[in-house]
Amino acid sequence: MQAQQPGRYPPAAHGGAIGQPPPPGSTQTRQLYPQAGGHPPAPGQYSQNPHQPAVGMVTQGMANMQMANQQHANEAINILAERTVLPPQPSPFPKPPGNDFRAVTMANPDYVRSTLRVVPTTRQLLDTCRLPLGLLIQPFKQMPATEIPLIRHLVMVRCTGCRAYFNPFVSFLNSHQWQCNLCFRTNEVPDSFYQADPRAENHRTRPELKCCAVEYLAPREYTTRPPPPAAYVFVIEATAASQRVGLVETVSKILSKNLMSLPGDTRRQISIITYGRGVTFYAFKANAVQPQMYMVNDLEETGLPVPSADLGVNVEEFQDMLVEFFEQLPIVHQSTTESDNCLGSAIQAAFQLVSGLGGRVTVFQASMPNIGAGALKEADPATTKGPKLDASAGFYKEQSLEFNQNHAAVDVFGFGVKPLDLATTSGVCKFSSGQVYYYSDQDHPSMAQSGRFNRDLTHYLTRPIGFEAIMRLRCSYGVSIESFFGNFFHRGSDVLNMPNLNPDLTVGVQLTIEDTLPRKRPFISLQSAVLYTTHKGERRTRVTTIAIPTSANAMDVFDGADVEAVTLLVARMATSSAPTSLADAREGITTCMVDCLRSYQKSIAGQSPTMLLVPRSLSTLPLFFTGLLNLVSFSQSKSLLNDDRVYGLRLLDQLPVGQAMRFIYPCMYALHDLGEEHTTTRENVLHYSPTRLQASMVCLSPSGIYLLDAGITFYVWIGQSVANEVIIDLFDVESFAALPETQSYLPLLENPRSVAVNSFVKQLRRHSALHAPLFMVRADSQSSHRMLQRLVDDGDHGLQDYSYYNFLSRLHKASSGK
């Protein structure tokens, strides 16, 4: 059966490889969550422990390695022979050993992931395993209240030594004394703790001691100033370049539509600044009919023309005037022919508006700033060789530090009509916990008007926001923090300053072990506490505690590795070193993989000239690293624009774990046979789980339709010999030949197939931080190369430097070399 499929790999020697793509027309369902009976684990179900690593498992001898093709969970597999390997599902944290912790609800891997689910006990063992130890936390991910209970009684029990919060992993010596699991100090339980909830029969059922993540209402001592109003400043470019993409018009339209959905209480205010050759302010006064325009042309010291109280417009009071203003604004700037851009001065002007208040500044940029403060020069192509990923001026970074001190964040929306020097201007976002959005020319000719920008901006304006956030990560004795990766300011050795918290912000942290972990504890604890102000002005702390079991056995450490978290942490580490040297970053990625394999072979498996043995838990790591090396962020291709590369790097720092993994290695699904057999019903919602295929041309059959979920873009590829009825059902045209070559939407028609496909696409988009536009391409069209480029397994498509097999053979040579 399999031999008849065109281009299929011969089945692996032991047969039954996971994720073998079903021939089209079959109704085979792959169990996506075999351990949970085929259903994705419902929230709160992580108390079952499907992936408990076998602590203390006996390591196999050399002879057994030759027969390593048995499907035991902890065996080595020969990755050169097993062709189709697909990633496992995210596994929950294993519970630390001990009776006390049986009823604890572990932290949900949706928002916190650790690279190693079993931590080595000594530094030496960590160095031997060569896997990075670290965490990826999404501190403000919106979870239902059942997952993260809110505690309102203002009693926060904290350790007197390290100031850690009460968490499920403390040990109680008796009913009045507890021992901190981070610094091992004995503390008293205050009476107010028991008084706060006298109904609880057992203090272990209190939410602070049962759930790994809780949110406290912070008492008054945790507030440095009365909650400020939510202040939003929009800095819009009004030059010829921005007119070409319709920037002012689109932004005005979307802002005016979403005015009342901006998060905040009744005091929320917005300010508008437009800039071009000079900076223009708009003042709204209560008794005036129309807003006043003030143009400031002094670019060296941009001051406010009127007091900032007039420039900050209360949304409630001036709603009608604002709506009218947004209708007039595009008309005012319609015929502008300015080509100068004073972005730096505009940012300084915005700073004056938020200093003392805090809030958020949104910058819309369509060309490179060339006058005023922070002017940049376009790079001379004759003198620059190689990609320029480094900032060329420190002005924007300095500005971001000032914004930081005034509790404001800056986000940048860039439109790539011309080169923007995103490497420099995005510096203002990176350290003030802002984000960069970039719409390159290739995506859409009139990118500002495309649905993608529309949805991104609407999501950006209406998503929940936290202000003045500080995050502190505490580690138990023996574990220390190496460095943090992400968009925030690293203020102290374990403190991060985040003027704005958004639900998609993900913090990556690399940890290390100092010498040896204390022997009496079989687990390490990590606690992250984020203190922030909600948009309603409430001061809250979200405390997440994680406990990870330890082991002195290298095999356990390898088995407990979380392959997605490892990939993303390595990606972030490479991102921080890419601006200084791209070659070094690529080298670092490859070396990480080689070192890990070599150490595995040396310590456990033994080397073999014909086989490349990897632990089963890491079997998809080479696949993901191939994806990393082929990303636009790290690519060595000469034809890429600097701005695209820089955006690729920023995306790795900004996207949450799920979307970042799909960006690195896309998910491919067959759409032509998406039907009832792939659905499950969860809480009255139909949930689709079709088989996931390798991202390779080999899996594309000409008689099928495939969806490639590449994180920030979706591609739908239509094979040439697809059955006509499928095309009629999905696209409402007669046959393949009648389809347009490309199309940027999937029509929703009234038949079950089209409904299924559209619901599936909506389901994939549900938790994305960035809206992924959909491109439909015919197999024979010229633009199909855009989709084929993202097929990571193959090489030789211009953008791909390494194919998967190419990478594997390099690994084999490198790891068995010496």
Next chain:
Amino acid sequence: MAGPLFFCAQLVDSAIQLFFTIYSIITLSDIECDYINAQECCKRLNQFVLPEMVLHGFFSILFLFTGNWILLALNLPLIVWHVFRYQKVSKGRLGVYDPTEIHNRANLRQFQREVYAKLGFHLILFFVYIYSLVVSLVGMANEA
């Protein structure tokens, strides 16, 4: 050969360099223990970068004029290192010590290693200058 006054001046310069180095060590260990924050630390460290280099360069060049080739050769590696260190700083950074990147443990360790190496180097030079001062004093006494 130079007179004792010249070597006195060199000694003073060496003492100043030692002071700079020790100040850097104290600042770096302060930031490791969280006594000061990143911006404060970098401000202090960046303040002394240029004066240190310029002072050291100036006094080393003086050896050229007095003909102490050995001492010049001893100081040359440090001059080269200073030049290399300064030009390695890319334009996008806020000085040699960048507050946004200083908390990276790997960076912190590298800075500390550099500063300890300079401490050792200046200490050795200090004693070498004392010796040269004594030799020149003895030489002067002999001539007188």
